[in-house]
Amino acid sequence: MRERTARLRREVADWLADNLTGEFAGLRGLGGPGREHEAFDLRLAWERRMAAAGWTCVGWPREFGGRGLSLHEQVAFHEEYAASGAPARVNHLGEQLLGPTLIAFGTRAQQARFLPKIVAVEELWCQGYSEPGAGSDLAAVSTTAEREGDEWVVTGQKIWTSLAHVADWCFVVARTEKGSKRHHGLSYLLVPLCQDGVTIRPIQQLTGTSEFNEVFFDRARTAADLVVGEPGDGWRVAMATLGFERGVSTLAQQIGFRRELDGIVAEAKRTGTYDDPVLRADLTRARIGLRVLRAHALRTLDQEPGPEVAAGKLMWAGWHRGLGELAMRARGARSLVYDGELDEWQRLFLFTRADTIYGGSDEIERTIIAERVLGLPREERR
Template sequence: MGLPEFRATVREWLADALSGEFAPLRGLGGPGREHEAFEERLAWDRHLAAAGWTCLGWPVEHGGRGLDLAHRVVFHEEYARAGAPARVSHVGEELLGPTLIALGTPAQCQRFLPRIRAVEELWCQGYSEPGAGSDLAAVATRAVLDGDRWVIDGQKVWTSLAHVAHWCFLLARTTPGSTRHAGLSYLLVPMDQPGVTVRPIEQLTGGSEFNEVFLDCAHTAADLVVGAPGDGWSVAMRTLGFERGVSTLGLQVGFRRELDALVELARDSGALEDPLLRERLARARMGLEVMRSHALRTIGDAGYGASVTKLVWATWHQGLGELAMAVLGAAGMVAPEGELTEWQRLFLFSRADTIYGGSNEIQRNVIAERVLGLPREPRP
């Protein structure tokens, strides 16, 4: 199907699907708002799956539709334009699924991929730790092979949606005495077991989509390691590449919708008459166009373009939150009846944009050291 026909098909299907029982879900969910109508959004994801709108880029033999990059970009753009709710199965579908397809065993693919595609099992990502956030190579969680299972001890933090996930893919140090990137393994661990404790972290926005995860003699089967034991770093980097992939185009359509709404707010409130605010809004519009152009040029790039993309969108979106507060003025300092407005929530949660998914500092180091060839930053 050609791109114009595919776009029309996607647009028509979404318009129809979001006009019935799922209509109240428009615009719900997403970063800082994952608590909104979670069960209803889960039902929506399963509705998408039943209609064949999940796992669009997965190969047909793995249950996907095998669509090329251009068609997937169109889907994400139309999904965002329709105001469809934020997906709850993103981690499994967009991160783990492609990783298993690329590096998993046939048995792992057969066990997990059908349940991810049907949204029967939800996943979370266990990378960050109290002492290994942006410096992921400092992972201290350990796993020991004991017969037919791995026994895991340690702690993860900032684990998105761990409280609703059935499984977690995590990095653990499996080679005694190893340091940094060496000796790590990429394990698939069930969350529903006595050795796993999940503790929600309350955010500035009042939500708790991030969590601490404590692993106390938790275990998983010996064959649930992706890639070779000790080669977890390269597997994890492959997953991060998928995290910054095609769905970022849909993310940017959402940004455009936020900016348009902010411009309307500034016009209605009279703030647009302020020449400085008007210039900042214009610069935000130009920044959005630059961001889209860069993403289209580099998407699918296996190199370090993803680091630039993450750095650009995170900084831009955080700036949009600050701009929203400037448009609101003094009114932005007050939460009506104790409830945050959408702009206050945007401002507060966007403080995390430049941290999660690889902090700005780490992205700049990656670009400086691995692209520009500058000297490595001294380590303590």
């Protein structure tokens, strides 16, 4: 296994070195949270080149268009990709979230319709979970879907929908049973965004960018057979999707974190703030914390998606938010100056304010761990 993984690492590294050239050479380091606007069209073209060479959906079974790589091989792929400085992926929501969900719960027809286009990066997806009155508390969603003949008719609003403005489809959690409450009566629907019943409004963030969106469904329609799992079984399917989100790609995320930390250390040395023993100690603690994140991710890789994996989100979100604060301290007084455009470290600081909120807020993650892992009494819900 080690030899096979080592061969894969060399293959990935060689391919990236050969292909991150020419028009794609300038993509190194671009994209990612808070920076999704950077060279988006060229990053999309890059990812389609990856698809043509068989480097998308590498962990999917071969029968669905993937390479069927083992967990260790997937780790190797993602780490080599991140270490090369290759740009942030644009198809993450399709490849890492919806695709595995359809493989686990989708019908043959759904798999045949959607998976090949995800592999080829021909259709992009977004996630319709959060609502104005139901952020991390997914069970409180009020968006409804009613069956009318051979269609579902969807009405409601989603918010903080990442990349909806460039997506073709949205996987939507909606309430399909009138009078149902909490996690009962929800369904997981696949909804096309290019229709009259859908309005998408980008939300301008502190960073000045707009990768989050409001999505309004005004009697939007989708086919009756585009419900994943059974109607009313949406909670179970949605929880599985969240489990896939905490998967092997988090190790690649940590490579990016390490690059940011190294850059902050270099900045501290450049500005002279590295001479402060308190800052040096905090930078050391951050490096130790990053090793802890990696150890936790490796330990939970072979677990079925479940509440234990939620601890990883809680860990990295707080760590990364703290890294943004370290960046400001490393820059010193210069970090407070705005000259019309945010620099790399100011953007990192501002965007990481959201890390402990999106993808499951710290409060919700702690509740999940307390109730479902530690077995503590459930919080009273009204």
